[in-house]
Amino acid sequence: MSLIEITEVRKAFGDNEVLKGINLDVQPGEVIAIIGKSGSGKSTLLRCINGLETINAGSIAVAGAQLLPDELHLRALRLKVGMIFQQFNLFPHLTVGGNVMVSQTVVKKTGKAEAETMARKMLDRVGLGHKFDAYPDELSGGQQQRVAIARALAMEPIALLCDEITSALDPELVQEVLAVVRELAAEGMTLIMVTHEMKFARDVCSRVVFMHQGRVHEIGPPEEVFSNPQTAELKQFLGML
Amino acid sequence: MAYHFDFSWIPDYSGVILKGLAITVELTVVGGLVGLTLGTFCAWGRALGPNWLKPIVGAYVELIRNTPFMIQLFFIFFGLPSIGVHMNELLAANIAMVINLGAYSAEIIRAGIQATPRGQFEAGASLAMSPIQTFRHVILFPSLQRIWPALSSQVIIVMLGSAVVSQIAAEDLTFASNFIQSRTFRAFEAYLLTTVVYLALAVLLRAAMRGIGVIIFPRRRRA
Numbered sequence: 001m002s003l004i005e006i007t008e009v010r011k012a013f014g015d016n017e018v019l020k021g022i023n024l025d026v027q028p029g030e031v032i033a034i035i036g037k038s039g040s041g042k043s044t045l046l047r048c049i050n051g052l053e054t055i056n057a058g059s060i061a062v063a064g065a066q067l068l069p070d071e072l073h074l075r076a077l078r079l080k081v082g083m084i085f086q087q088f089n090l091f092p093h094l095t096v097g098g099n100v101m102v103s104q105t106v107v108k109k110t111g112k113a114e115a116e117t118m119a120r121k122m123l124d125r126v127g128l129g130h131k132f133d134a135y136p137d138e139l140s141g142g143q144q145q146r147v148a149i150a151r152a153l154a155m156e157p158i159a160l161l162c163d164e165i166t167s168a169l170d171p172e173l174v175q176e177v178l179a180v181v182r183e184l185a186a187e188g189m190t191l192i193m194v195t196h197e198m199k200f201a202r203d204v205c206s207r208v209v210f211m212h213q214g215r216v217h218e219i220g221p222p223e224e225v226f227s228n229p230q231t232a233e234l235k236q237f238l239g240m241l
Numbered sequence: 242m243a244y245h246f247d248f249s250w251i252p253d254y255s256g257v258i259l260k261g262l263a264i265t266v267e268l269t270v271v272g273g274l275v276g277l278t279l280g281t282f283c284a285w286g287r288a289l290g291p292n293w294l295k296p297i298v299g300a301y302v303e304l305i306r307n308t309p310f311m312i313q314l315f316f317i318f319f320g321l322p323s324i325g326v327h328m329n330e331l332l333a334a335n336i337a338m339v340i341n342l343g344a345y346s347a348e349i350i351r352a353g354i355q356a357t358p359r360g361q362f363e364a365g366a367s368l369a370m371s372p373i374q375t376f377r378h379v380i381l382f383p384s385l386q387r388i389w390p391a392l393s394s395q396v397i398i399v400m401l402g403s404a405v406v407s408q409i410a411a412e413d414l415t416f417a418s419n420f421i422q423s424r425t426f427r428a429f430e431a432y433l434l435t436t437v438v439y440l441a442l443a444v445l446l447r448a449a450m451r452g453i454g455v456i457i458f459p460r461r462r463r464a
Contacts (some may be wrong), residue, residue, distance in 0.1 A: 050367055051366075052363055052366065052367065071371060071372075074366075075369045075371065078366065078367055078368070078369040079369045082367065082368075083363075083367035085360055085363065085364065085367075087358075087360050089358075089360040089361060089363065089364035090364075091361070091364070091378075091379055091383075092383055092460060093382045093383050093386070093458065093459075093460055102368075102378055102379075103365075103368035103369065103370060106370060106374050106378050107368065107369045107370055107374065135460050137460070151368070152367075152368075155368060155369065
């Protein structure tokens, strides 16, 4: 059974239909890269999967749980799917440790000691155990993004959504974040990432989704999509890079 | 013309002065704590609350912000007894302070909430926090930090405005100075002393608000 089932999803902002019937099934452990021009709907699709945008038609299910627009269903789904943002979105008033602990103690009602153990474990996993007491504004962009990854992991999600997580970083900081993602992929985490890192997509992903004008235009293993694009639009997109 | 200062009355009226000072401080502390709590709740209600709550909070805030404080005070103390709600002058003064600061601070705090980047709400939501949990643990403190200087000024304005409660015979600092000058006829000295005490209170209160800010916002705000 697929872990994430996206069926005929449509999403419009006013008169502007951004997603025009998306179908995508993701198997456990798959790493999916979504590529495409800006405005093709790739970020919107990702945001729909954990309910940050409500869909107009179609259905989304994660591990059998339907995405429904009420508070209870949304929260159940978000416990299964973590999300990492382009702008990190760390909480500025909390330390690094506090950032990783807060959702555990508030949402899962985990005890403080247990939450701290989990936080330290996850921060070690992204190589930032020593920054536990630092504040976000004392970290580089790459470090902040790794904290955001640790924060998402601390909720023990079964899948992670990554929305252009290296796009706001200086070039020299991109690799440290990608290295963490690469490790997660190797450990079998299910990942769906919107990315412009084509080399990374080629090396790490099991499938690549090329979106164009609100539709899945091409989909396949990276070697096929990158080496043998079938459509003029994908050829043109890859040619631009 | 030569004016002879005479402060010799101070020992005789020190009790009156100290009592007035205590009442002004009490009105400010209670009005500040309860008023800011009410203001925070109203700011949440107007910015993020359920749709049925927004117009109710809006009506309260606009009613208070568009009428004189003295009329609010008179309404509570002289008006309400007509419909059977009686209270002593100190309670009436406290209630007037709370509802006044509640309304003004609600608008200041709301500005802080609405300046929050959307990503903070989304990060809370994506971690499975409910909207209330996100507000309480993610949004509130940085919002208060953003507007803390404005909020501090508003608390001081309300403290100075508390002088009006002497009009319903609440025995605050202003009441004490009126009382003293009517007994001693040393108006210049009595009001000079009161001025100095209010000034000192305001300076202390500003320092206290800054100190509270340093304690509850461990991180200095950037940009």
